[in-house]
Amino acid sequence: MSTHIGAEAGQIAERVLLPGDPLRAKWIAETYLKDSYCYSTVRNMLGFTGTYEGVAVSVQGSGMGMPSASIYAHELINDYGVKALIRVGSCGAIRDELKLRDVVAAIGSSTDSNMNRVRFDGLIDYAPVADFGLLRTAVDVAAEKGIEMRVGPILAADAFYTDRPDLYDRLADYGVLAVEMESAALYTIAARFGARALTLLTVSDHIKTGERTTAQEREQTFSQMVEVALKTIIS
Numbered sequence: 001m002s003t004h005i006g007a008e009a010g011q012i013a014e015r016v017l018l019p020g021d022p023l024r025a026k027w028i029a030e031t032y033l034k035d036s037y038c039y040s041t042v043r044n045m046l047g048f049t050g051t052y053e054g055v056a057v058s059v060q061g062s063g064m065g066m067p068s069a070s071i072y073a074h075e076l077i078n079d080y081g082v083k084a085l086i087r088v089g090s091c092g093a094i095r096d097e098l099k100l101r102d103v104v105a106a107i108g109s110s111t112d113s114n115m116n117r118v119r120f121d122g123l124i125d126y127a128p129v130a131d132f133g134l135l136r137t138a139v140d141v142a143a144e145k146g147i148e149m150r151v152g153p154i155l156a157a158d159a160f161y162t163d164r165p166d167l168y169d170r171l172a173d174y175g176v177l178a179v180e181m182e183s184a185a186l187y188t189i190a191a192r193f194g195a196r197a198l199t200l201l202t203v204s205d206h207i208k209t210g211e212r213t214t215a216q217e218r219e220q221t222f223s224q225m226v227e228v229a230l231k232t233i234i235s
């Protein structure tokens with residue numbers, strides 16, 4: 001096992017979905033994967049492997065925020081040989097035209113995190129971006145399924161609760177669709193270690209209107225996003 005994942009060698013597939021919520025991982029495995037089994041309960045950050053349309057796929061909870069998600073992305077790639085990772089998360093919309101439950105594909109991820117400033121000695125503003133092949137496939141899959149998916153930039157924030165909502169308004173002016181808390185780290189770590197990564201999100205909250213889904217809905221009902229992610233990751 002690795003430091004934070006309790007799987008034996010060979011128990012994790014090369015293709016992994018990464019929800020922040022470990023109970024969303026359980027729901028995905030039980031709802032969509034055939035012959036799935038739980039390979040890790042370390043810290044209750046559940047991970048499962050099964051098959052989807054005959055292809056081995058794992059689903060690993062990654063927790064909330066970039067420090068947590070970085071640990072899982074790093075160990076999945078470096079200790080278990082994972083090659084493709086699709087985050088399946090929730091997000092808060094910051095542009096007016098987005099509605100609750102809309103599906104978003106994150107082409108690039110701005111961040112207020114200091115992680116990449118440390119990586120590049122504060123000299124470069126590294127631009128974390130999605131793997132183009134995964135993104136293109138996800139766009140095709142969504143179109144085939146008749147799912148309207150917005151593709152655009154997002155913000156990966158360190159804090160869920162912000163004292164600076166004015167910055168969200170400014171980002172929205174620059175085309176940023178939504179806010180979540182992991183994508184910049186996922187894209188950076190995948191690039192660093194030669195894996196492919198994409199972030200798909202469902203709008204769980206609208207930051208402008210105050211509308212929000214319940215915890216149960218965030219855990220068990222984001223099926224359009226999950227179906228796009230599964231079909232993309234096996235393609």
Ligand SMILES: O=P(O)(O)O[C@H]1O[C@H](CO)[C@@H](O)[C@H]1O
Nearest residue numbers: 020021064065089090180181
């Ligand atoms: O629903 P998940 O995937 O956890 O994603 C979002 O939800 C959490 C905050 O509620 C953060 O992890 C954020 O990125």
Ligand SMILES: O=c1cc[nH]c(=O)[nH]1
Nearest residue numbers: 090091092179180205
């Ligand atoms: O508002 C939100 C909703 C989900 N995730 C976030 O990070 N922010």
